[in-house]
Amino acid sequence: MRALVIDRPGPADELHLAEVDAPIAIFDELLVRVVAAGVNPIDAKTRAGGGVTKAIRGYPAVLGLDFSGVVVSAPYEAFPLQPGDAVFGIARVPRTPGSYAELVTVSSLNVTRKPVRLSHVEAAAVPVAALTAWGMVVDLAAAAPGQRMLIHAGSGGVGHFAVQFAKAFGAHVTATGSTRNLDFLRELGADAVIDHTQTRFDEVLSGLDAVIDLVGNVHDNTGTRSLGVLRPGGILVNAPTGSWPTMAEEAAAAGIRATGFKVAPSGHTLDVITELIDDGAVRVHVDRVFPLADGAAAHRLIEEGHTRGKIVLRVTDDPTGSSADSASASASTAAGSDSAGPRS
Numbered sequence: 001m002r003a004l005v006i007d008r009p010g011p012a013d014e015l016h017l018a019e020v021d022a023p024i025a026i027f028d029e030l031l032v033r034v035v036a037a038g039v040n041p042i043d044a045k046t047r048a049g050g051g052v053t054k055a056i057r058g059y060p061a062v063l064g065l066d067f068s069g070v071v072v073s074a075p076y077e078a079f080p081l082q083p084g085d086a087v088f089g090i091a092r093v094p095r096t097p098g099s100y101a102e103l104v105t106v107s108s109l110n111v112t113r114k115p116v117r118l119s120h121v122e123a124a125a126v127p128v129a130a131l132t133a134w135g136m137v138v139d140l141a142a143a144a145p146g147q148r149m150l151i152h153a154g155s156g157g158v159g160h161f162a163v164q165f166a167k168a169f170g171a172h173v174t175a176t177g178s179t180r181n182l183d184f185l186r187e188l189g190a191d192a193v194i195d196h197t198q199t200r201f202d203e204v205l206s207g208l209d210a211v212i213d214l215v216g217n218v219h220d221n222t223g224t225r226s227l228g229v230l231r232p233g234g235i236l237v238n239a240p241t242g243s244w245p246t247m248a249e250e251a252a253a254a255g256i257r258a259t260g261f262k263v264a265p266s267g268h269t270l271d272v273i274t275e276l277i278d279d280g281a282v283r284v285h286v287d288r289v290f291p292l293a294d295g296a297a298a299h300r301l302i303e304e305g306h307t308r309g310k311i312v313l314r315v316t317d318d319p320t321g322s323s324a325d326s327a328s329a330s331a332s333t334a335a336g337s338d339s340a341g342p343r344s
Contacts, residue, residue: 003101005060009049036124037099038066064098068123090265110265125310133161145170155181216243285309
């Protein structure tokens with residue numbers, strides 16, 4: 001099969017097309033023909049030598065977690081998902097080859113039916129970002145009516161889902177973003193927005209119940225400053241791996257609950273998110289769509305940190321012959337060139 005691979009860790013240009021052996025599904029796994037694959041910061045970190053590089057056992061390696069596609073084979077005849085069904089989910093890179101390829105194998109626990117409302121391109125933008133946002137906002141911060149929550153980098157891949165989930169559960173949401181993303185954050189439902197290029201959030205906020213920290217201390221000590229805007233007993237949830245090594249110590253000194261978060265694939269939770277999407281309660285924003293061959297360009301763009309929503313790779317044509325994905329990909333690519341802006 002055709003895949004986008006790396007032969008060694010390194011810069012984005014290490015990504016190149018190659019013919020590799022197709023994966024073989026075992027036990028409860030499905031074999032899925034990938035139509036589109038989402039691009040995540042962890043992909044770029046791993047390609048560069050960080051992330052989960054140490055767990056890669058051989059090269060060439062196929063990266064990519066998010067996927068949307070069509071089932072090729074199911075674990076058994078009565079399995080709920082059968083060949084021809086449109087699905088989306090998360091691959092277990094590097095335990096198995098990733099979604100930057102024409103075929104991917106995936107555990108039955110990590111996959112579910114694609115939202116009807118979305119094209120494959122749009123659906124590929126959902127799993128990792130939405131499940132990360134759900135885990136942080138719903139499972140850990142326990143978004144609820146009356147809760148006051150601050151979400152940093154609200155216009156990014158995880159952030160734009162976090163804002164919407166927090167609002168769906170009734171929280172009062174303040175989101176930080178750059179000047180050009182403020183209207184976008186309001187459209188997502190943010191009750192208040194702060195332009196981080198003009199205003200220091202810790203000078204205007206206090207007594208909050210929760211902070212969803214998608215920045216850490218990689219920019220202007222955002223994580224450390226966030227501790228000061230929480231009420232006693234409030235919670236800070238931080239996601240970017242390695243973005244704030246001293247978080248636990250600083251939070252303990254400040255008397256604030258703080259925790260990191262790592263996403264866990266869950267077809268069950270994706271089912272709930274699918275309902276929200278198909279009901280129109282949650283929207284998906286695709287910033288740019290690249291063909292698989294241009295994966296290096298997609299990685300360079302995500303490393304710049306200025307993505308609004310998600311970047312997606314077009315891997316194959318929809319084998320069901322749907323024209324919706326082609327139209328969506330063209331529209332998203334055209335829109336991306338106009339709407340790209342700083343994610344934070």
